[in-house]
Amino acid sequence: MSNAMSERAEHASRRPLWPWQVLLLVGLFLFWHVLTRSEVLPPFFFGEPLQVLGRIWDWFASGRIFPHLGVTLLETLLAFVLGTVLGLACGLWLGLSPRAARLLDPYITAFNSMPRVILAPIFAVWFGLGIWSKVLLGVTLVFFIVFFSVYHGVREVSPVLLNNARMLGATRTQLLRHVYLPSATGWVFASLHASVGMAFVGAVVGEYLGSARGVGYLILQAEGVFDVNTVFAGVIVLTLAALGLDRLVTLVERRMMNWRPKVQEHDLHG
Amino acid sequence: MMRGHPANSSIVARFMSSAPQSVPALVLDQVTCTFPGRGSTRAAYTAVQAASLTVHDGEFVSLVGPTGCGKSTLLNLAAGLQAPTAGTVHAFGERLRGLNGQAGYLFQADALFPWRTALDNVAIGLELRGMPRSQARERAGDWLRRVRLGAHAAKYPHEMSGGMRKRAALAQTLILEPRMLLMDEPFSALDVQTRQLMENELLELWAQERRCVLFVTHDLEEAIALSDRVVVLSAGPASRPIAHYAVDLPRPRDVQEIALHPRFVELHRAIWSALKQEVMKAHEQRDV
Numbered sequence: 214m215s216n217a218m219s220e221r222a223e224h225a226s227r228r229p230l231w232p233w234q235v236l237l238l239v240g241l242f243l244f245w246h247v248l249t250r251s252e253v254l255p256p257f258f259f260g261e262p263l264q265v266l267g268r269i270w271d272w273f274a275s276g277r278i279f280p281h282l283g284v285t286l287l288e289t290l291l292a293f294v295l296g297t298v299l300g301l302a303c304g305l306w307l308g309l310s311p312r313a314a315r316l317l318d319p320y321i322t323a324f325n326s327m328p329r330v331i332l333a334p335i336f337a338v339w340f341g342l343g344i345w346s347k348v349l350l351g352v353t354l355v356f357f358i359v360f361f362s363v364y365h366g367v368r369e370v371s372p373v374l375l376n377n378a379r380m381l382g383a384t385r386t387q388l389l390r391h392v393y394l395p396s397a398t399g400w401v402f403a404s405l406h407a408s409v410g411m412a413f414v415g416a417v418v419g420e421y422l423g424s425a426r427g428v429g430y431l432i433l434q435a436e437g438v439f440d441v442n443t444v445f446a447g448v449i450v451l452t453l454a455a456l457g458l459d460r461l462v463t464l465v466e467r468r469m470m471n472w473r474p475k476v477q478e479h480d481l482h483g
Numbered sequence: 484m485m486r487g488h489p490a491n492s493s494i495v496a497r498f499m500s501s502a503p504q505s506v507p508a509l510v511l512d513q514v515t516c517t518f519p520g521r522g523s524t525r526a527a528y529t530a531v532q533a534a535s536l537t538v539h540d541g542e543f544v545s546l547v548g549p550t551g552c553g554k555s556t557l558l559n560l561a562a563g564l565q566a567p568t569a570g571t572v573h574a575f576g577e578r579l580r581g582l583n584g585q586a587g588y589l590f591q592a593d594a595l596f597p598w599r600t601a602l603d604n605v606a607i608g609l610e611l612r613g614m615p616r617s618q619a620r621e622r623a624g625d626w627l628r629r630v631r632l633g634a635h636a637a638k639y640p641h642e643m644s645g646g647m648r649k650r651a652a653l654a655q656t657l658i659l660e661p662r663m664l665l666m667d668e669p670f671s672a673l674d675v676q677t678r679q680l681m682e683n684e685l686l687e688l689w690a691q692e693r694r695c696v697l698f699v700t701h702d703l704e705e706a707i708a709l710s711d712r713v714v715v716l717s718a719g720p721a722s723r724p725i726a727h728y729a730v731d732l733p734r735p736r737d738v739q740e741i742a743l744h745p746r747f748v749e750l751h752r753a754i755w756s757a758l759k760q761e762v763m764k765a766h767e768q769r770d771v
Contacts, residue, residue, distance in 0.1 A: 380582065381608040381655070381656075382612055391611070
């Protein structure tokens with residue numbers, strides 16, 4: 214009986230869902246189109262989907278968007294990588310030395326609960342209007358997500374695994390490399406999806422507050438002249454880019470975490 | 484130096500004369516292990532007290548005792564994973580400070596690295612010792628075949644059955660050729676059939692090299708079937724070895740067949756009568 218049930222479940226999960234997802238999106242745009250065309254919603258404030266799509270088409274056809282999108286993506290990627298590496302390093306360090314953790318605990322809590330977006334103007338003053346002020350803002354956002362998941366993860370490394378590695382002759386550095394780091398990749402990946410979004414927030418908010426390039430800058434410009442359609446176009450382009458990055462993380466995750474049981478398989482056979 | 488209990492010294496003496504070794508593989512001398520109190524009660528807990536035990540090279544010794552009697556603590560003391568509060572531990576004549584480098588440890592729980600394949604799990608000990616990866620993997624391949632996992636080298640632990648994981652763990656430990664093997668109820672999580680298979684395989688591997696084994700189990704039949712000597716521990720806390728029984732059954736043994744041997748039944752009865760008292764004590768203490 215369980216066999217038949219699992220087969221049915223497998224069958225249901227294999228049926229492709231994407232046509233429905235596309236349909237949902239089309240429906241949403243249609244809804245938006247009808248509401249603004251009939252002026253139930255004023256197009257001046259809510260934009261018009263056809264013009265928004267036209268603007269996006271225009272950007273990509275003329276290539277005008279690429280330098281801006283490139284800068285935003287570069288900022289995001291740098292913030293993402295630097296924040297992740299720093300968060301991983303600090304998470305491992307504090308997770309492994311409880312004394313340092315106790316010493317720094319109040320500062321970490323304070324820094325984490327602080328609304329860090331407010332640092333953007335300070336970073337702009339310190340690092341100018343180039344990409345680094347945005348990267349740093351993104352780093353402060355990404356850092357804590359990765360840091361906390363690694364910091365808590367270190368304490369949950371199986372003591373049996375640690376003892377086994379020690380009995381097999383692992384030194385302290387080897388424990389780090391062969392037990393803590395591989396365990397940490399699991400926790401890091403769990404946090405990376407949230408981190409990608411945060412890196413984007415850092416980049417765009419940074420641009421929004423002062424820059425000469427980037428998608429955030431385009432949005433700011435459009436807002437200045439009440440061009441809602443361009444604002445929406447920018448938002449959509451950013452969303453698509455974020456989706457792309459998230460997908461990339463998923464791909465890397467699948468490659469690196471192939472030792473982990475697949476959730477579905479686990480449910481069916483476990 | 485052997486500090487046997489008077490009641491059992493004759494058995495111990497007989498055993499020693501039959502195996503004249505220069506230096507014992509493992510000597511626990513009057514070791515006490517007290518853990519600082521935790522939780523609400525805050526009372527310190529003494530797992531083992533003034534426990535003495537000697538294991539000779541090539542000898543297979545099983546520790547049996549009621550649950551919570553500090554069997555695993557004794558094993559951790561022998562491994563150096565736990566430092567004694569009092570007393571000394573010597574491995575092959577040398578006082579133990581830190582980990583016991585001569586010992587391999589087979590854990591009760593799964594201790595394979597989940598991000599490594601069976602092959603890489605077996606190879607890790609050699610890699611940690613600085614052997615080039617390709618060479619380590621080659622040797623690991625040989626060992627996987629020895630534990631009959633040759634066809635499963637590329638599998639991750641979650642893709643293996645409980646018995647396969649135990650075999651891989653055994654190969655992971657044995658590849659380093661430890662002079663002493665410490666085993667903490669290694670087969671307790673397996674089903675009966677797999678368990679008996681594993682016990683026979685263990686005996687076969689052990690017979691090839693004849694390293695000394697300290698085997699912790701709560702299963703008296705397993706203990707008798709595998710060992711040269713069965714040591715009964717008193718009920719915890721503050722437990723210690725109270726009786727030694729030499730198992731003079733013929734080898735090579737098959738764990739299913741040996742259980743039908745009249746001498747096995749005799750030994751079982753004798754050891755159980757000693758063990759039973761401790762089990763009763765342990766139960767009374769828990770009920771109070």
